Amino acid sequence: MAIAIIATGGLGRMSTAADDLLPSGDPGGEVQVSVDDDPGLGDPNAPLTMIEFSDYECPFCKSFFEETLPQIKSAYIDTGKLRFVYRDLPLPFHEPAASKEALAANCARDQGGDEKYFLYHDEIFARTASNAEGMKPADYASAATKIGLDASAFNSCLSTEKFKDEVATDLAAVEKLTQDYPAVFTQGIGTPTFFIGKTDPSGTFTGQVLSGAYPFDSFQQIIDQLLK
Numbered sequence: 001m002a003i004a005i006i007a008t009g010g011l012g013r014m015s016t017a018a019d020d021l022l023p024s025g026d027p028g029g030e031v032q033v034s035v036d037d038d039p040g041l042g043d044p045n046a047p048l049t050m051i052e053f054s055d056y057e058c059p060f061c062k063s064f065f066e067e068t069l070p071q072i073k074s075a076y077i078d079t080g081k082l083r084f085v086y087r088d089l090p091l092p093f094h095e096p097a098a099s100k101e102a103l104a105a106n107c108a109r110d111q112g113g114d115e116k117y118f119l120y121h122d123e124i125f126a127r128t129a130s131n132a133e134g135m136k137p138a139d140y141a142s143a144a145t146k147i148g149l150d151a152s153a154f155n156s157c158l159s160t161e162k163f164k165d166e167v168a169t170d171l172a173a174v175e176k177l178t179q180d181y182p183a184v185f186t187q188g189i190g191t192p193t194f195f196i197g198k199t200d201p202s203g204t205f206t207g208q209v210l211s212g213a214y215p216f217d218s219f220q221q222i223i224d225q226l227l228k
Helices: 059-077 097-127 137-146 151-159 164-180 216-227
Strands: 030-034 048-054 082-088 193-198 204-211
Touching: 030 164, 030 193, 048 059, 048 204, 048 216, 059 082, 059 097, 059 216, 082 097, 082 164, 097 137, 097 151, 097 164, 137 151, 193 216, 204 216
Parallel strands: 048 082
Antiparallel strands: 030 204, 048 193, 193 204
16 A cells, blocks of 8 residues: 655644645645544534544654643643544554554553543653654553553454554545545645544544644634634
8 A cells, every 4th residue: 555644743833824734735725534433532522523643653743742732632622622533644664663552552442442542642652752762562561551451451452463454444544635635735644634624423524634743823723713
C-alpha cells in the first residue's frame, strides 16, 4: 500500500489567521472524513467532532498532547462541546515503535473501552522519547498494570498483534483522503493532522483541515466559529 505521508511538524507555524491554517493548495480546507470505529473522548452527542490522525512516535504529536490537548479538553471536551477521536497514522520512519504502540493502545481499549484507551494513550506519550525511540520493553506491561488492566491478557493481545487490521484500516483511510482530495493534501498527510466539523450521527462529517501542532488559539478560532 502506497501512502502519501509527511512529517508535518507545524510548531513553527504560529499564525492565528484562520486562512493561514489550511494546507498549501487547499481551495477550502473541507473534506468528508469518518470517525470509523475509533476511540473517542467526550460526549458522543457533542455538537462538534475533532479527529486527530497521529503517530505515537511523532515529536510534534507529543507536543500537541503535552501543550494543547489539555487546554482543548478543559475548554471544549469536558464541557460537552467537542468529541475528540484518535486515529492511527504510524509513519514508516518511526517503525516498529509507532505501530507497536498503536497496537498496545488498542489492546488497552479491548479490555476497558475508550476510557482505558486514552489512559494508555497518555502513558505512551508520557513514556516515549519520540522519533522512533519508543517505550522501553518493560513499559508496555507496566503501563497496562498501572491503569488497571489484566497484564496477561494485555501481553497476549499485543504479542499476537490482534489489532493489526484496525491500524491498517486507519492507514487505508489516509490513503483514500489523499486520493479523494489531492488539491487539499498536495504534500500528503502528515502527523498530526486534524479534522474539525459538525458532529453527524452517521459518523462521517465535513471537517476543516488543520495540519500541524498548532497552539491552542488556532484550534480555538476554528472551534468557536463552528459553535456559532
